[in-house]
Amino acid sequence: MDDQDGLRVRPEELRETGAACVAAALEAPAAAPGEAVRTVEVLPGGRAGPAAGGLADRWEAALAGWCADLLTHGEALAAGALAYAAGDGAAASGLTAGSAVGGGDEHGTGR
Amino acid sequence: MTALGVTVAAARLVVARRRLARAGEVLAAPVPGWIGAAATAAEASRVALLGAHEGLLDELDAVLRSLGVAALALGAGTPPLVVDAALAAALAAAGAQPTVTIPAATAPAGATVPGLAPEAVARWWSDLDPEARAALERDRPALVGGLDGLPAAVRDRANRRVLAAAQAEARAEETAARDRLARSRHPVELARAGGELHEVRARLARLGAVAAAVDRPGRALLDLEVDRHATVGQGVRAAVAQGDVDTAAHVGVVTPGFTTGVDELPGRLEELGALIDAAGPGTAAVAWYGYDAPQLDEVADPDRSVLGRAPAEEGGRRLAAFLGGLDAARPGTGADPHLTAVGHSYGSMVTAAALDDRGAAGADDVVYLGSPGVGPTPGRPAGHAWVVEATGDATADTAWFGPDPNRMPGVTGLSAREVALPDGRVLTESRGHHGYLTPGSTSAENVAAVVGGRPQDAVLDRGIDAGDRLRRLVGR
Numbered sequence: 001m002d003d004q005d006g007l008r009v010r011p012e013e014l015r016e017t018g019a020a021c022v023a024a025a026l027e028a029p030a031a032a033p034g035e036a037v038r039t040v041e042v043l044p045g046g047r048a049g050p051a052a053g054g055l056a057d058r059w060e061a062a063l064a065g066w067c068a069d070l071l072t073h074g075e076a077l078a079a080g081a082l083a084y085a086a087g088d089g090a091a092a093s094g095l096t097a098g099s100a101v102g103g104g105d106e107h108g109t110g111r
Numbered sequence: 112m113t114a115l116g117v118t119v120a121a122a123r124l125v126v127a128r129r130r131l132a133r134a135g136e137v138l139a140a141p142v143p144g145w146i147g148a149a150a151t152a153a154e155a156s157r158v159a160l161l162g163a164h165e166g167l168l169d170e171l172d173a174v175l176r177s178l179g180v181a182a183l184a185l186g187a188g189t190p191p192l193v194v195d196a197a198l199a200a201a202l203a204a205a206g207a208q209p210t211v212t213i214p215a216a217t218a219p220a221g222a223t224v225p226g227l228a229p230e231a232v233a234r235w236w237s238d239l240d241p242e243a244r245a246a247l248e249r250d251r252p253a254l255v256g257g258l259d260g261l262p263a264a265v266r267d268r269a270n271r272r273v274l275a276a277a278q279a280e281a282r283a284e285e286t287a288a289r290d291r292l293a294r295s296r297h298p299v300e301l302a303r304a305g306g307e308l309h310e311v312r313a314r315l316a317r318l319g320a321v322a323a324a325v326d327r328p329g330r331a332l333l334d335l336e337v338d339r340h341a342t343v344g345q346g347v348r349a350a351v352a353q354g355d356v357d358t359a360a361h362v363g364v365v366t367p368g369f370t371t372g373v374d375e376l377p378g379r380l381e382e383l384g385a386l387i388d389a390a391g392p393g394t395a396a397v398a399w400y401g402y403d404a405p406q407l408d409e410v411a412d413p414d415r416s417v418l419g420r421a422p423a424e425e426g427g428r429r430l431a432a433f434l435g436g437l438d439a440a441r442p443g444t445g446a447d448p449h450l451t452a453v454g455h456s457y458g459s460m461v462t463a464a465a466l467d468d469r470g471a472a473g474a475d476d477v478v479y480l481g482s483p484g485v486g487p488t489p490g491r492p493a494g495h496a497w498v499v500e501a502t503g504d505a506t507a508d509t510a511w512f513g514p515d516p517n518r519m520p521g522v523t524g525l526s527a528r529e530v531a532l533p534d535g536r537v538l539t540e541s542r543g544h545h546g547y548l549t550p551g552s553t554s555a556e557n558v559a560a561v562v563g564g565r566p567q568d569a570v571l572d573r574g575i576d577a578g579d580r581l582r583r584l585v586g587r
Contacts, residue, residue, distance in 0.1 A: 009142055009143075009144050009145035009146075009150070010144070013142060013143070014142055014145065017137070017142050019227075020137045021137050021138075022227045023231075024133075024134045024135075024136070024137045025134070025235075026227075026231045026232065026234075026235045027134065028130070028131060028134035029127050029130040029131055029134070030235075030238065030239055030240075030243065031238055031239060031240050031243070032123075032126070032127035032130065032131075033124060033127040033128070033131065033171055034240060035123070035127075036120055036123035036124040036126075036127050037120055037124060037174060037178075037202070039120070040116075040117060040120045040178070040198070040202070041116070042117070042181065042185070042191050042194050042195035042198055043191050043192065043195045046191075046192075046195035046199070047195055047196060047199035048181075048194075048195045048196075048198040048199040048202060050199075051198070051199040051200075051202035051203045052202050054202070054203065054206075055174070055202045055203070055205050055206045057240075057242050058205075058206030058207070059167075059170075059206050060239070060240040060242060060243040061240075061242055061243050061246040062167065062206065063131070063167065063243070064239050064240070064243030064244070064246060064247050065243075065246060065247065065250065065251070066160070066163050066164065066167060067134075067235070068247050068251050068254050068255075069156075069159075069160055069163070070134075070137075070138075070160055071227075071254065072251075072254055073153070073156050073157065073160060074227075075227070076153065076156070077142070077153060080149055080153070086414075
């Protein structure tokens, strides 16, 4: 890590940005789009109904995943802010560690 | 569903889209002035999240258009069979975009995020669709396992997956380090490879201890964090429950002190098993090793020393969130458990830090064992703050962190001496600093009485001994 890493960022700003991401993640309408379309039907027994149900499931999973990612991102920013505030640039680089196990699958063991 | 029904669905989707769009506003710009590798990684995450967000909004827009077209077509008298087929095709094509996954970052000890309150997390989780919850548990176990406020069973499942992955990762690292050591010829290389092998073997041993601790009926892995290259503490933090903390009427959370680590979890869980048996039905207990306890080789480090408050402050933040999570995870209101925070030695400082103005409002009682002081106040009101000090416990006589709790107003002393019970049983005396939770001891039975919500059964004794009298003579 470069000695100058992060030196121009104000830790409190980083922390506030992280907190805003966490708040947005927890308040985002993860279920609402799916709920809106779940009961869409044109004809009883038609094809649009099942298609709407399937889309609702996919959206709910995708939005929950996006919210979880935003939450993780916010946590990481706040953690980096704490590390910078403590004068520990190396710890802040935990943001780059990723610690993911198994490619893109998130089994990261550190938080 | 009529054209009106389709229109209503579209209107609800418009509202949802507006809210989703607002949620993405936090990603609008990078953090100003931030440079370096960490900033680059964070920026990559932000851009990926922003792209995914825009993709989701585009999908919502596409479905909105399809719903609009369907409503118009139905209103115009287009045969419903035709509209049904067209709308079905549009809906089936949506929602197929791949999701991004932001890897979990290694947070330093004490990293807490304002807004990530256990109550908010619990609400968020309960509002998710069951399938979405299952997907998160499957795809993001490290996140799910670490969120205070989620049900214990969910965290346990997720953390067991994290544990298995961490063990597999460490085993692979051990093999690689062993190979490097075998190939090393230069003394510097040899020393580095040897150091790596030592580190990964220590980590493997600690993960093995966690695995052994949770490999018993009724155990739950409520938290697990692994720092692969820890600069403080031992690098593995965990919390293991004996009993169901989500349904128990009484829950005790025990926080250990100086030099402790997860390697002692199996033994600690045996003690806690005996404690909840003694406490009575409907009791669960947690061995909380969720902070980086100060270690012997850190005594000279002012930020990490057992003689300072810094590790306790960091641990206190984590413990407060954990305790809050136990309450928040309970569905509905009025189902809060009777929660007792038990701190031993330096862990009593951590416990006191968790109970101060930062919160942990859910903790009803606190018990300090062999405490070197807990600051100016005991953290809970009279009748709910307890202390045990055994004979010959020099640490508990130091009053290093404030008044000795066994002389503090509002703190009730519990006995650690031998006691003969009316039924003929004899509870053993605890001596020194490390026997407070030994099964069959008066001290452990007293802790169990408080944890089990029947403090009237405890044997009281302020535990004042020669050490206290000596300290009084020298004026500390």
